[in-house]
Amino acid sequence: MAIPSLPEQTRDTPGSPAPLEHFNTAPAEEIRHTLLTCLHSLRWATRVAAHRPYPNLDSLLAASDEAAYDLTPGDLAEALAAETLPVLPDDAYRAAHMALGAAHAAYETKFGHVFAICLDGVPPSEAADQLLAAIRSRLTNDPEEERVVTAEELRRLARGRLVTSLRGAGNCATSPNAPAPGK
Template sequence: MTPTHLPGRVAIPALPSPPSLPEQTRDAPAPSSPLEHFNTAPADDVEPLLLTCLRSPRWAHRLTAHRPYPTLDALLAASDEAAYDLTAADLAEALAGESLPALPADAYAAARTALSAAHAAYEARFGHTFAICLDGVPVPELPDHLLAAIRSRLANDPEEERAVTADELRRLARGRLVTHLRGAGP
């Protein structure tokens, strides 16, 4: 280091040059987050992923078209808004891709039979599969929670059930998006 001398000033040593990085390190792209990948991936890659979250092409296209999202919360807010805007036909399309949540392998045969009968009654009344988000429900409580929810919702009138179902689909999409973007999804 050579000190720099200016008249009437204290000598300040020059700063050393930063160490040189190996060529491969300088040119390597920074690791991207799942959200960055979501924001920059081609639409043809993103829409199929979104359709695993909610089987509504309109919803998936809307989320894809409005990228980039600055944060996961912004993406989830956009997902909610797009789900709230689904038409009856969009909801029917999304519901066609849903299936009844699976019971734990050790669930009693009586629980499976009761659930099957309740689901059949639900489908006969409303014309579509039962949709419910079970995030946060402990596995041992799944059969009872699922059966109670179906029985409770059988009392809804069709318009009320349409609103409840739309909200459950919104919650399912939100949970699946979070799972995919945290790296646990495909």
């Protein structure tokens, strides 16, 4: 197996490359496109793609994190422009949709960009509560504090989406503005 930490369902099948092997050998433009579905920052995608090949998934994720930590305010604005609000489950109460809509509007008014959050590990049944609690909490931040928190959430989103594109599983909210990772 090319990547020891990958789950059973991503093991090599005869005649097909392992996900990381494909990531390492695919044309740069294809990989940049894939990376832009994870985080819409050209600087981040170019940097991660330029450092191929990666010996293992952990090395790729470390490079992804490092590139995300180095994003400038302009890079963050570029990434946030492509983000959209996390989608609530269809069976969420109407009141939850209304409360989140109001909270999102207040957040965008205060900070001038969409609310970004990674919901990895949050069960779908708890997503609405987690989302509402997080947005209310973050509304108390000043703009600089929120820029730092938002950058961290974007880094987590990029990491989760990158893993999703290689493994085919995950629970990070995705942007409907871009094709779902791995599609």
